[in-house]
Amino acid sequence: MNWFKYAAPQRFHPLAGRAVPWFGVAAVLLAVAGLAIALLVAPTDFQQGDAYRIIFIHVPAAWMSMVLYMAMAFWAAMGLVFNARLASMLALALAPTGALMTFLALWTGALWGKPTWGTWWVWDARLTSELILLFLYIGFMSLHAAIDDERRADRAAAVLALVGAVNVPIIYFSVQWWNTLHQGSSVKLGGSSMAAIMLVGMLLMTLAFWMYSFAVVLARARCIILERERHAAWAQGALA
């Protein structure tokens, strides 16, 4: 199979168009199943009550926020190194979804923190690094938006994404160390001690988030392709 066949925006556009509905339907089905388990089947936690059910959204969102940053940095690097236009467009399409996931993780974290920890926000290592991750996403998007020439914007933003990717582990560990200097970690989720049914619900929700991200990113990439290739005959044909 020739992997490079679909590196041309012209060929990728219809392929993505065919894939989006499948990912979308999969996302809805998985989310319905996951939410049914999360809200109806899974038992109430004896310590945290029903508030713990937020983790079914919170944990997948937090995972996605990190995965999507890595994916964005990867495609940005591909675009920079191989001068592949489609890779840069994918990186650009990933950024808003990544920022959304980061925001969701922070927001649901706050909603979970209020009943459980008694406060909306603590300067926990994970919360802080998630907040900085949000700033990195915003920086990537603002830099891209500030440069008028698309190709220059792609490549400049790619350099920023790579510098950020090198920095993410440093930031994570420094924040963790900073936090332990002040106080011990407040509350930890009992990861392995989680009941099997909760784990199933969480995995279903994670898969749903993956499928949602695929669908949304591909749909956004299609828009970016059409916007950039608007002068090409095939793009005008696709729009007509």
Added chain:
Amino acid sequence: MSQALFALFQRDLRIALRRRADTGSALVFFVIVVSLFPLGVGPQFELLRRIAPGVLWVAALLASMLSMPRLFADDHADGTLEQLLLSPTPLALLVLAKTAAHWLASGALLALISPLLALQFDLPARDAGVLCLSLLLGTPLLSLLGAVGSALTVGLRGAGVLLSLLVLPLCVPVLIFGVGAVEASSAGLGVAAQFSLLGAMLVLGLFGAPLAAAAALRIAMD
């Protein structure tokens, strides 16, 4: 090659010396911001002593970002930057020379004046010394990260604010360990760990940041 680098370094230092108002304004900004904090939080020395490391470090961070857009903007405006890109000397080394000159005219001055400001916060002499050293070790890293941001935003509208937006999140580790060193010192603990980490990050920055900034300059000028 070293001649070209030294010439560039000297030239940038000379420009900084001749434009004293520009060089001085970041310093004055630093002093003013730091002096505003006691006015904002009240003059109790117990409180001031506690927040002094953080306040001084954050103010130094902001002050060093203030002069950062100028690093490449003037050279971009008068065409010098294109000549630098065409020169046979590796661009990353030229960036390093420019950043070193810029640091001497900004970060180093901030670090040297910081013990004086620490007095305003009633910081003991030992802690003030640690603060000065931590700034001396940390501000070059801020300049290096700022150089990457400055190269990415060269020639853009509103480059100054954008630069801060891009670079400040990346400065978090420097801030954490810089402040951590002073806090460890005031708690009577050793500061070797924080200084080692700052030094390690500086080495990493010295290697990586000029390369990233050079790549960004090539993108900007193409």
